[in-house]
Amino acid sequence: MKVESQNFIALADIALADSQVQQAVRKGTTNAFNNRIKAIYGNGQEHGEKLRQQAAEAKRRALRNLPDLLEQAEQTLTENGFTVLWAEDAEEARQHVLRIAREHEGKRITKSKSMVTEEIALNDALIAAGLDVVETDLGEYILQINDEHPSHIIAPVIHKTKEDVRRIFQEKIDMPYIEESQDMVAFVRKKLREDFLSADMGITGANFIIAETGSLALVMNEGNGRMVTNLRRVHVAVVGIEKVIATLEDYGTLTQILPRSGTGQAMTVYTNIVNGPCHDGGPEHLYVIFLDNGRSRIYANEKYAEALACIRCGACLNACPVYRSVGGHSYGWVYGGPIGAVLTPLYTGLENAKPLPHASSLCGSCKQVCPVDIDLPRMLLDLRYDLVKEKVDNKWQLGLRGWAMGMQSPLLYGVGAKAARMGMKIMGDNLPSVLGNWTDYRDFPDFAPKSFHEMWQDRQKGKLQ
Structure with a gap:
């Protein structure tokens, strides 16, 4: 996906002028924000904060020992029958997937929701190679047939209204006029079932890789992930190296806080732990591609390594007054909201995302709701300092000098x-x-x-x- 973060102000102007986007984003984020409070603090403030503390400790422990855990994960995954591959950057990851598809004669691919495959623009590479790729998460499917990108980590079509979705289905997949949302979903479900049954290969991300057991963990609400992984002979998981955690006990903690923070649920509808190939019914060939793509560089920087603790729940987006006003597409890349304002400059280079550290009121809501207590406001300030120190934002410097002269x-x-x-x-x-x-x-x-x-x-x- 092309980085357009330098155009944040222009993209934000477009979003602010679109009343439907404003309505949809505000409604979606408000509901998610309120549901999170009920889910985390339903048993009392003390219980909720203790769960957040335990989750933060689990991720910090994983980050402290990340090199060792990656080695352990490679060993345990291999022992369980996975093939483990490493990708230094997006291009190497794409080439791994293309090679696997060629080796197994995969022509038709189904995918479940994955931000990391968005990050490496995997769909574009697969389609360019002549492969048929179908997104099976409902939100991602809507965006795919409408040639758009996600605008939220958890709810990719948060910027769309019911009427928008109906129009897209009518125009793109010849759906007749259907009034009720559940009936529209049933129509698409029937169409996707044909894609599930005819696919040769499934591609997913992973919420966590458990080093202790050599397991791949997926949490979802739609069940498409099980169809993608269980009906195919070949399952490929593209995973950021920061997704490795130490133990099954840590997974138990994190899988409690993730749905509560992301969707306001005590538990997602489907929770899958994949432990290896299954010749009696399931994938015979399992691949895990560990992606770096700048993560090692971030890990080596003490100021920003904490950002890798993110579990992609989207809570900071729902709480952020800037995101709630301009939506996710304004950020110009895969990740939006406060976490995107930090990760995008770190992944793509500060010079390619100069406006994003300033896309914050520094109100602190993002840190307050983060399930693993990432200090995003502090990192946003550090990025602003880096902009000045590295003289990346000369216009801002000139403006400040002029202001200083006037005040003196x-x-x-x-x-x-x-x-x-x-x-x-x-x-x-x-x-x-x-x-x-x-x-x-x-x-x-x-x-x-x-x-x-x-x-x-x-x-x-x-x-x-």
């Missing part, structure tokens, strides 16, 4: 204040350039008739009592 000179400050008041009288709420990003959607506050300095001078002259 009473003459310049006075002239600037008078010019600003005069400009407001002339332009009103239609300010130019960057300031227009504010006045396009909200009223600019009126300037005081006189500055404090002017009022003080009047007082000294006896004009103000």
Whole structure:
């Protein structure tokens, strides 16, 4: 997927001007935010915070020992019959999948929801090679047939209304007019069942890799993951190296906090632990492709290694006032919201995502709701510091220097204040350039008739009592 994060402001403008996107995103995030509170704190504040603490400890323990756990996972997975492959970058991961498809004569591929395959643009590579690829998660399927990308980690079509989805189905898969949502789902379910039964190969991500047992863990609500993994002779899992955890006990903790934080459920509908090939009914060939793609570089940086603890629940997106206003596509790459504002610059390079560290009010809601207590506000500030230190954002530096000069000179400050008041009288709420990003959607506050300095001078002259 092409990185367009440099266009954050322009993309945000488009989202802010789309009332349907505003309505859909606000409704979806509000429901998820409220459901999370009920699910985590339903048994009391103390119980919920203890679960968060245990989950945070499980992920921190995994990160501290990540190199050793990766070696252990390779050994235990191999002993269980998996073939373990390593990919330094997106291209190597794509080539692994293409080679596996050729070796097993896979022509038709079904996929379950996976952010990491979005990250490496796997679908584009498979289709370019002449393979037929079908997304089987309902939200991902809607986006695929409409040639879009996900806008939320958990709810990829959070930006779509029911009416949007109906129109897409009618235009793309010849669905007749259907009123009720459940009937639309039934129509698509029947069509996807044909794809499941005719596919040669299944591709998934993984929520966790359990090093202790050599297991691949998948949690989902639609059941498509089981169809993708169990009906095919070949199952390929593309997994970021940070998804490895130490023990089955840690998995038990994390699989409690993940659905509560992501969808407000005590448990997802389907929880799968894949322990190896099954010749009597299930995949005969199992592959795990461990993807680096910049993760080792992040891991080596003490300031940002904590970001790899993310379990992709989407809670920070639902709590973030910026994401709730502009949606996920504004961030210009795979990951949106506060975690995307941190991960995208780290994965793609700060120079390719300069606006994202500033796409935050620093209210702290993201840290407050994070199930593993990642300090996202601190990392956003560190990224802003890096922008200044590395002189990546020269316009911002020039602006700050101009502001500093004005604040240090009473003459310049006075002239600037008078010019600003005069400009407001002339332009009103239609300010130019960057300031227009504010006045396009909200009223600019009126300037005081006189500055404090002017009022003080009047007082000294006896004009103000």
